[in-house]
Structure formats: structure tokens, C-alpha cells
Amino acid sequence: MTTAAGRMHSAARADVLDVERVRADFPALHQTVHGQPLVYLDNAATTQKPRQVIEALDRYYRSDNANVHRGVHALSERATAAYEAAREKVREFLNAQSAQEIVFVRGTTEAINLVAQSWGRTNLRPDDEVVITETEHHSNIVPWQMLCGQTGAQLRVVPVEDNGVLSAERYAQILGRRTRLVAVAHCSNALGTINPVKRMISQAHEVGALVMVDGAQAVAHLSVDVRDLDCDFYAFSGHKLYGPTGIGVLYAKRALLQEMPPYQGGGEMVKHVSFDRTSYLDPPLRFEAGTPDIAGAIGLGAAIDYVDALGSEAIGRHERELLMQATAAISRIPGLRIIGTAPEKTGILSFVLDGVHAHDVGTILDMQGVAVRVGHHCAMPVMQRYGVPATARASFALYNTREEVDALVAGIYRAKEVFG
Amino acid sequence: MTADLRSLYEEVILDHNRNPRNFQYAPPGANHVAHGYNPLCGDEFTVSLRLENGVVTDIGFEGAGCAISTASASLMTEIVKGKTVEEARALFESVHGLLTSEGGAGPTGKLQALAGVREYPARVKCATLAWHTLQAALRKEQGTISTE
Numbered sequence: 014m015t016t017a018a019g020r021m022h023s024a025a026r027a028d029v030l031d032v033e034r035v036r037a038d039f040p041a042l043h044q045t046v047h048g049q050p051l052v053y054l055d056n057a058a059t060t061q062k063p064r065q066v067i068e069a070l071d072r073y074y075r076s077d078n079a080n081v082h083r084g085v086h087a088l089s090e091r092a093t094a095a096y097e098a099a100r101e102k103v104r105e106f107l108n109a110q111s112a113q114e115i116v117f118v119r120g121t122t123e124a125i126n127l128v129a130q131s132w133g134r135t136n137l138r139p140d141d142e143v144v145i146t147e148t149e150h151h152s153n154i155v156p157w158q159m160l161c162g163q164t165g166a167q168l169r170v171v172p173v174e175d176n177g178v179l180s181a182e183r184y185a186q187i188l189g190r191r192t193r194l195v196a197v198a199h200c201s202n203a204l205g206t207i208n209p210v211k212r213m214i215s216q217a218h219e220v221g222a223l224v225m226v227d228g229a230q231a232v233a234h235l236s237v238d239v240r241d242l243d244c245d246f247y248a249f250s251g252h253k254l255y256g257p258t259g260i261g262v263l264y265a266k267r268a269l270l271q272e273m274p275p276y277q278g279g280g281e282m283v284k285h286v287s288f289d290r291t292s293y294l295d296p297p298l299r300f301e302a303g304t305p306d307i308a309g310a311i312g313l314g315a316a317i318d319y320v321d322a323l324g325s326e327a328i329g330r331h332e333r334e335l336l337m338q339a340t341a342a343i344s345r346i347p348g349l350r351i352i353g354t355a356p357e358k359t360g361i362l363s364f365v366l367d368g369v370h371a372h373d374v375g376t377i378l379d380m381q382g383v384a385v386r387v388g389h390h391c392a393m394p395v396m397q398r399y400g401v402p403a404t405a406r407a408s409f410a411l412y413n414t415r416e417e418v419d420a421l422v423a424g425i426y427r428a429k430e431v432f433g
Numbered sequence: 434m435t436a437d438l439r440s441l442y443e444e445v446i447l448d449h450n451r452n453p454r455n456f457q458y459a460p461p462g463a464n465h466v467a468h469g470y471n472p473l474c475g476d477e478f479t480v481s482l483r484l485e486n487g488v489v490t491d492i493g494f495e496g497a498g499c500a501i502s503t504a505s506a507s508l509m510t511e512i513v514k515g516k517t518v519e520e521a522r523a524l525f526e527s528v529h530g531l532l533t534s535e536g537g538a539g540p541t542g543k544l545q546a547l548a549g550v551r552e553y554p555a556r557v558k559c560a561t562l563a564w565h566t567l568q569a570a571l572r573k574e575q576g577t578i579s580t581e
Contacts, residue, residue: 402476403475
């Protein structure tokens with residue numbers, strides 16, 4: 014919190030987010046729920062979509078719809094150009110060296126499974142080690158467990174401290190000559206912690222291990238530079254970045270992708286097919302079997318344009334202000350415990366309330382129009398670590414306001430009153 | 434409390450959540466036990482009962498859950514005690530009907546407090562967990578019951 018506050022005061026205030034103008038772009042925000050204005054604070058699950066994204070999808074289906082990379086007709090050329098332009102936007106967004114390092118997938122989960130099954134099954138041997146952390150989302154645990162089951166490799170888990178910060182000491186101890194891959198979230202979805210991935214990557218590289226970063230909770234909130242991080246793989250989902258569902262990205266260093274076998278077989282990923290032998294295209298198309306989510310990729314491109322125009326600095330500053338306001342206000346609520354108090358956090362606030370189950374908190378907030386996530390957040394080991402069955406989680410996005418934080422706080426007081 | 438909230442969190446529900454009956458209790462000589470778990474919610478109950486000559490002579494439940502699942506389990510143990518297996522099954526059917534609007538008159542008395550849950554489809558699974566677990570216990574079913 015101190016760091017965030019320091020940054021806020023020293024930063025130029027010129028490019029402050031005009032939240033009212035931004036909100037006008039998001040049609041879904043302007044509705045009532047149970048007779049109350051919607052306060053959407055479930056952004057870590059998925060964000061709402063600006064009209065620029067909705068219109069890009071609409072425009073594509075109305076005028077350019079065709080399959081990509083195979084037609085000679087005008088519509089196919091337009092669709093292909095738009096699809097590849099979206100890939101270039103993602104490259105620039107992540108500061109990747111080449112658009113050939115950008116593979117379109119369904120989402121973060123598919124990106125991780127792709128790496129596990131393609132790179133992992135080719136390269137892991139019995140007694141090799143895959144290192145994950147105690148705070149990972151199930152999507153960054155289960156694919157590695159499956160891979161370990163298939164290859165005989167071992168899973169090692171870096172524990173987390175009480176405040177939600179990964180144990181740097183244990184990480185350094187766990188890394189060793191057996192470590193082949195480290196898979197870590199850039200930001201924890203349940204706790205909000207921003208992990209020191211740049212340092213973790215350089216430590217892993219020192220022992221010769223590769224690093225896969227799960228960026229699902231990061232890309233909408235902070236600027237990501239894969240070359241600066243020097244990560245080997247980076248994954249994110251479009252729908253948490255104001256884009257459509259069903260589209261996501263795997264970034265991988267080109268040299269790695271070149272050596273990786275296909276993940277799925279089918280059309281679009283082959284050079285030549287006969288019944289004796291099939292040869293595959295170069296990346297990224299080698300990893301995009303079948304007709305891709307063309308509209309989704311184009312919509313994601315529009316989402317990237319949208320956040321780029323606002324600027325990640327301005328977005329990050331706005332969300333940090335909301336997080337600070339909310340943290341200060343809910344910390345004063347008797348019987349409330351915040352789960353995840355790392356000094357470096359994105360706008361995620363997980364909490365439990367004495368004597369009130371998270372599901373009851375969620376229902377009472379919903380009745381007041383406030384949408385939060387309740388449950389284990391697909392991170393059961395995190396819940397076990399903190400000894401809670403479930404938490405309520407409010408998560409902020411660029412369109413949330415101070416008044417919405419007030420509505421959240423009032424809603425929590427209401428829950429206390431009901432269960433008094 | 435607004436009218437809508439009161440329809441879900443009736444005084445009876447709040448009372449049975451605050452002071453669950455037959456809670457963290459397994460009857461001595463319990464001969465029917467079943468385990469219920471909703472993994473998405475984390476609600477988890479074990480229902481134990483002693484069945485003698487076709488009558489539930491004692492019953493209790495252990496575990497943890499939200500207000501709706503806890504109150505429903507508490508009400509269930511209170512009402513089922515002393516009932517025959519057939520009467521317990523009939524109660525299950527009537528509660529199920531009440532929560533899913535599948536018809537039937539629904540139960541009378543305190544169990545009517547569960548009627549508000551019907552308006553909250555996401556919470557119906559909370560209210561039914563203990564009841565399905567009871568059914569499994571009566572049938573001596575193995576494994577874990579879930580209503581998700």
C-alpha cells in the first residue's frame with residue numbers, strides 16, 4: 014500500500030481517467046439489479062465489454078465474415094487481414110519480438126494445457142521437477158499434475174506467507190538442477206498479490222529452467238513486457254481484458270515454439286498431408302488447428318486498442334485508488350478479515366466476515382445490486398492455506414467508481430445487520 | 434432489512450443458523466451415516482442417525498455451511514426425529530417440491546421458512562444438501578452426496 018500511495022503522489026496527474034466518460038462506453042453497466050443500480054465488482058472473473066469491442070464483433074459478422082488463411086475471395090482476404098492485424102496488436106501489447114510468437118487459443122487455461130502437453134510431454138523425464146506456487150488458480154495446477162502423471166516428473170509447491178507474498182526463501186531452496194519449468198501467476202486471482210515474476214524468472218534461468226507466467230489477472234491492470242520479463246511463456250484471456258470470451262493468447266519465445274510439436278491436429282496447421290506423412294506449418298499456425306475464433310481475435314484487438322488509448326498508467330492508478338479506499342473502509346468493519354494483504358496488489362479484495370458465510374454475504378450484496386464473487390475462486394489450496402471455506406471477493410476495473418466502493422461497504426454493513 | 438432480504442433470511446432461518454439444533458452431534462449408536470459436500474460452495478455436512486424399528490430415534494449433523502444450508506439441516510434434524518422412514522421420505526419430497534416449484538402442497542409449519550429460497554436459484558442447492566444427504570443415509574448409500 015505504501016508503494017502504491019507513493020507512486021500515486023509522485024505520478025503526473027495529467028492523464029487521470031475520466032471514469033464517467035469511460036462508463037458511457039459499457040452498455041451492461043447501465044442497468045438495475047433487484048431494483049438497485051448495478052455495481053459490478055466481479056471483474057477478476059470477467060470484465061464487461063465496451064461498445065468498441067461489441068461493435069468490432071458486429072462489424073466483422075455483418076461485413077467481413079469468412080474463413081481465414083484459405084480463401085482467395087475478397088471477404089476471406091479481409092477476414093485474414095483483420096485476424097492477423099489482431100495478432101500484431103497482441104504482439105505490440107506484450108512487446109513480443111515477433112507476431113510469430115503469438116498463438117491464439119481459447120483462453121489462459123488452453124494456453125497452459127498447450128505448453129504442458131506440447132513442450133512438457135516432449136521435454137520432461139521422470140524425476141524432473143515442475144515448480145508451481147500455493148496461490149495458483151486450478152488452471153495452473155491441474156495441467157501440471159496431469160503432465161507429471163504422464164511423465165513421472167514431480168510437482169513442487171512454493172508456499173505463501175500469511176500476507177499473501179510467496180516465500181522467496183523457499184522458492185530459492187526449491188529451485189535446483191532438477192527444475193525444468195516454473196509456472197507462476199503474475200497476479201494471484203484469490204489474493205491480488207503481484208508476484209515478483211521478473212526476479213523469479215531470472216532465478217529460474219540461473220538453474221536452467223523455463224518459466225511460464227499466467228497473466229490472466231495481470232494484463233488488464235499493469236503493463237506487461239515479455240522481453241523485459243524474459244519469460245519463456247506468457248498466457249492471458251481476452252475476456253478479463255474487456256474482450257470477448259473464447260479467445261486468449263499464448264506468447265512463447267520463437268525458438269521454443271519452433272521445436273514444439275503440435276498440440277492438436279487438423280486443418281489450418283499443416284503444410285502437406287498424405288496418408289503416409291504429414292508436415293506441419295511453422296508457428297504460430299502449427300498450434301491453431303481448425304477454424305480459430307476469428308471474431309474473438311478481432312474483438313480482442315479492439316479491446317487492446319481501447320485500453321491502450323486510456324493507458325495502463327492511468328488505469329493502474331485509478332484501480333489502486335479504489336483498492337486503497339476500499340481496503341481502508343472495510344478494514345474498519347468489526348469482524349472482517351482481509352485475505353491477502355501483500356504490499357503490491359492489483360485491485361482484488363478478498364475477505365471473510367465473522368459469523369456470516371461468504372455465500373450469504375454474496376446474496377445480500379446481490380440484493381443491493383452489488384456483484385461480487387463468492388466461493389473458493391478456483392484456488393482451493395489458497396482457501397486451505399488461510400483456513401477458510403470460501404471468501405467474498407470484490408475486484409475493481411477501470412470503470413468502477415468511489416461511489417461503488419461506498420455501495421460495497423454499505424452492503425457489507427447490511428450483511429452484518431441481517432446476521433447481527 | 435428490505436422485504437426481499439427478509440423473504441430469504443426469515444427469522445426462523447436466522448435463528449437456526451445462529452443456534453443450529455442437533456449440530457456437531459452424532460447420536461450414540463448411529464447406524465446410518467452419509468456425507469454431503471458441495472465443492473463449489475464448500476458446504477459440507479455429515480448426517481448421522483439411529484434407526485430403530487423403522488423410526489429415526491435420534492439424528493444429528495456435523496460440518497460447516499452457509500446460513501441457508503445450516504438452517505435447513507438444523508430444521509430437518511428437528512423435524513425428522515421420531516418420524517418413520519416413510520414419513521422422512523415424504524418430508525424430503527415435500528421440501529423438494531417447495532424449493533423447486535415442482536408442485537405439491539409443500540411442508541407445513543417451520544419448514545415453510547425455506548419457501549423464500551425458491552426465488553434464489555443459486556441457493557436452492559444449499560437448502561437441499563442436508564436433505565439429499567439424509568436420503569442417502571437412510572438408503573445406506575456410499576460415497577459423497579452433492580446437490581451442485
